[in-house]
Amino acid sequence: MRRLNAVAATMLGLLCAVPAWAGDPVKGERLFRAQCATCHSPHPGLNLIGPSLAGVHGRAYGAAPGYRYTGATPDAAVVWDDATLDKYIADPKSVLPHGTMLYAGLRDPAQRADIVAYLQTLP
Ligand code: HEC
Numbered sequence: 038m039r040r041l042n043a044v045a046a047t048m049l050g051l052l053c054a055v056p057a058w059a060g061d062p063v064k065g066e067r068l069f070r071a072q073c074a075t076c077h078s079p080h081p082g083l084n085l086i087g088p089s090l091a092g093v094h095g096r097a098y099g100a101a102p103g104y105r106y107t108g109a110t111p112d113a114a115v116v117w118d119d120a121t122l123d124k125y126i127a128d129p130k131s132v133l134p135h136g137t138m139l140y141a142g143l144r145d146p147a148q149r150a151d152i153v154a155y156l157q158t159l160p
Contacts, residue, residue: 073090076138077089095116
Protein backbone atom coordinates (compact mmCIF):
# COMPACT_ATOMS: atom_id res chain seq x y z
CA MET A 38 0.00 0.00 0.00
CA ARG A 39 2.81 2.38 0.93
CA ARG A 40 4.46 1.51 -2.37
CA LEU A 41 1.24 2.27 -4.23
CA ASN A 42 0.99 5.64 -2.52
CA ALA A 43 4.55 6.43 -3.57
CA VAL A 44 3.72 5.58 -7.18
CA ALA A 45 0.59 7.71 -7.04
CA ALA A 46 2.55 10.60 -5.53
CA THR A 47 5.18 10.34 -8.28
CA MET A 48 2.52 10.35 -10.98
CA LEU A 49 0.80 13.34 -9.45
CA GLY A 50 4.17 15.10 -9.31
CA LEU A 51 4.70 14.44 -13.01
CA LEU A 52 1.27 15.79 -13.84
CA CYS A 53 1.90 18.93 -11.85
CA ALA A 54 5.32 19.40 -13.46
CA VAL A 55 3.59 20.19 -16.77
CA PRO A 56 2.99 23.94 -16.67
CA ALA A 57 -0.62 25.07 -16.92
CA TRP A 58 0.07 26.96 -20.12
CA ALA A 59 1.64 24.04 -22.00
CA GLY A 60 -0.15 24.01 -25.34
CA ASP A 61 -1.15 21.20 -27.67
CA PRO A 62 0.80 21.42 -30.96
CA VAL A 63 -1.80 19.34 -32.84
CA LYS A 64 -4.58 21.77 -31.95
CA GLY A 65 -2.08 24.55 -32.60
CA GLU A 66 -1.51 23.41 -36.17
CA ARG A 67 -5.26 23.49 -36.82
CA LEU A 68 -5.48 26.99 -35.34
CA PHE A 69 -2.44 28.09 -37.34
CA ARG A 70 -4.11 26.96 -40.57
CA ALA A 71 -7.25 28.89 -39.70
CA GLN A 72 -5.71 32.02 -38.16
CA CYS A 73 -2.23 32.51 -39.60
CA ALA A 74 -1.75 30.52 -42.82
CA THR A 75 -3.30 33.16 -45.10
CA CYS A 76 -0.19 35.22 -44.40
CA HIS A 77 2.39 32.74 -43.04
CA SER A 78 3.90 29.50 -44.27
CA PRO A 79 5.48 26.98 -41.87
CA HIS A 80 7.99 26.02 -44.58
CA PRO A 81 11.54 27.43 -44.56
CA GLY A 82 12.15 30.11 -47.16
CA LEU A 83 8.50 30.41 -48.25
CA ASN A 84 7.50 33.99 -47.45
CA LEU A 85 3.93 35.05 -48.15
CA ILE A 86 2.38 38.36 -47.02
CA GLY A 87 4.22 37.66 -43.76
CA PRO A 88 7.59 35.95 -43.29
CA SER A 89 7.94 32.14 -43.13
CA LEU A 90 7.57 31.07 -39.49
CA ALA A 91 9.94 28.12 -39.84
CA GLY A 92 12.43 28.27 -36.97
CA VAL A 93 10.89 31.43 -35.54
CA HIS A 94 10.72 30.16 -31.93
CA GLY A 95 13.81 31.32 -30.06
CA ARG A 96 14.92 33.60 -32.88
CA ALA A 97 15.08 37.40 -32.94
CA TYR A 98 12.46 39.44 -34.77
CA GLY A 99 13.22 40.13 -38.41
CA ALA A 100 15.42 37.15 -39.23
CA ALA A 101 13.48 35.15 -41.86
CA PRO A 102 15.79 34.97 -44.91
CA GLY A 103 14.59 36.93 -47.93
CA TYR A 104 11.68 38.70 -46.22
CA ARG A 105 11.47 42.50 -46.29
CA TYR A 106 10.39 43.59 -42.83
CA THR A 107 8.83 47.00 -42.99
CA GLY A 108 8.47 47.70 -39.28
CA ALA A 109 11.94 46.51 -38.30
CA THR A 110 14.09 49.36 -37.00
CA PRO A 111 12.57 50.41 -33.68
CA ASP A 112 11.52 46.87 -32.73
CA ALA A 113 14.70 44.96 -33.50
CA ALA A 114 15.31 43.83 -29.90
CA VAL A 115 12.33 41.42 -29.73
CA VAL A 116 13.17 37.72 -29.30
CA TRP A 117 10.40 35.20 -30.00
CA ASP A 118 10.25 33.14 -26.82
CA ASP A 119 7.02 31.68 -25.37
CA ALA A 120 6.10 34.90 -23.57
CA THR A 121 6.67 37.34 -26.45
CA LEU A 122 4.91 35.05 -28.94
CA ASP A 123 1.93 34.77 -26.60
CA LYS A 124 1.78 38.53 -26.19
CA TYR A 125 2.19 39.15 -29.92
CA ILE A 126 -0.58 36.71 -30.89
CA ALA A 127 -2.86 38.32 -28.29
CA ASP A 128 -2.13 41.83 -29.53
CA PRO A 129 0.54 42.37 -32.23
CA LYS A 130 0.86 46.11 -31.55
CA SER A 131 1.74 45.49 -27.89
CA VAL A 132 5.02 43.88 -28.98
CA LEU A 133 5.74 45.63 -32.30
CA PRO A 134 4.09 49.06 -32.12
CA HIS A 135 5.44 49.87 -35.59
CA GLY A 136 4.77 46.41 -36.97
CA THR A 137 2.77 45.67 -40.08
CA MET A 138 0.98 42.46 -39.05
CA LEU A 139 -2.72 43.15 -39.54
CA TYR A 140 -4.11 40.65 -37.07
CA ALA A 141 -6.79 41.52 -34.54
CA GLY A 142 -5.41 39.20 -31.85
CA LEU A 143 -6.52 35.94 -30.30
CA ARG A 144 -8.22 36.31 -26.91
CA ASP A 145 -8.22 32.71 -25.70
CA PRO A 146 -4.97 32.01 -23.76
CA ALA A 147 -5.31 28.23 -24.27
CA GLN A 148 -5.55 28.69 -28.04
CA ARG A 149 -2.52 30.99 -27.99
CA ALA A 150 -0.57 28.38 -26.02
CA ASP A 151 -1.55 25.77 -28.63
CA ILE A 152 -0.25 27.95 -31.46
CA VAL A 153 3.00 28.67 -29.58
CA ALA A 154 3.44 24.91 -28.97
CA TYR A 155 2.97 24.34 -32.71
CA LEU A 156 5.47 27.09 -33.61
CA GLN A 157 8.03 25.34 -31.36
CA THR A 158 7.80 22.25 -33.59
CA LEU A 159 8.73 24.14 -36.79
CA PRO A 160 12.39 23.47 -37.61
C1 HEC B 1 -2.98 39.55 -42.43
C2 HEC B 1 -1.73 38.82 -42.48
C3 HEC B 1 -1.21 38.17 -41.22
C4 HEC B 1 -1.86 37.29 -40.37
C5 HEC B 1 -3.30 36.80 -40.43
C6 HEC B 1 -0.87 36.90 -39.39
N1 HEC B 1 0.32 37.52 -39.63
FE1 HEC B 1 2.05 37.31 -38.54
N2 HEC B 1 2.96 38.70 -39.70
C7 HEC B 1 2.39 39.35 -40.78
C8 HEC B 1 3.32 40.35 -41.28
C9 HEC B 1 3.08 41.29 -42.45
C10 HEC B 1 4.48 40.26 -40.46
C11 HEC B 1 5.73 41.16 -40.51
C12 HEC B 1 5.48 42.19 -39.41
C13 HEC B 1 6.48 43.29 -39.31
O1 HEC B 1 7.60 43.18 -39.81
O2 HEC B 1 6.15 44.28 -38.66
C14 HEC B 1 4.22 39.21 -39.49
C15 HEC B 1 5.13 38.81 -38.53
C16 HEC B 1 4.95 37.76 -37.65
C17 HEC B 1 5.94 37.26 -36.74
C18 HEC B 1 7.38 37.75 -36.62
C19 HEC B 1 8.22 36.93 -37.56
C20 HEC B 1 9.69 37.25 -37.58
O3 HEC B 1 10.38 36.65 -38.42
O4 HEC B 1 10.17 38.06 -36.79
C21 HEC B 1 5.38 36.24 -36.04
C22 HEC B 1 6.01 35.40 -34.96
C23 HEC B 1 4.01 36.11 -36.51
N3 HEC B 1 3.78 37.05 -37.50
C24 HEC B 1 3.10 35.18 -36.06
C25 HEC B 1 1.78 35.09 -36.49
C26 HEC B 1 0.83 34.13 -35.97
C27 HEC B 1 1.17 33.06 -34.94
C28 HEC B 1 -0.36 34.36 -36.60
C29 HEC B 1 -1.68 33.68 -36.36
C30 HEC B 1 -2.16 33.68 -35.01
C31 HEC B 1 -0.15 35.47 -37.52
N4 HEC B 1 1.16 35.86 -37.43
C32 HEC B 1 -1.13 35.99 -38.37
C33 HEC B 1 1.14 39.11 -41.31
C34 HEC B 1 0.16 38.31 -40.72
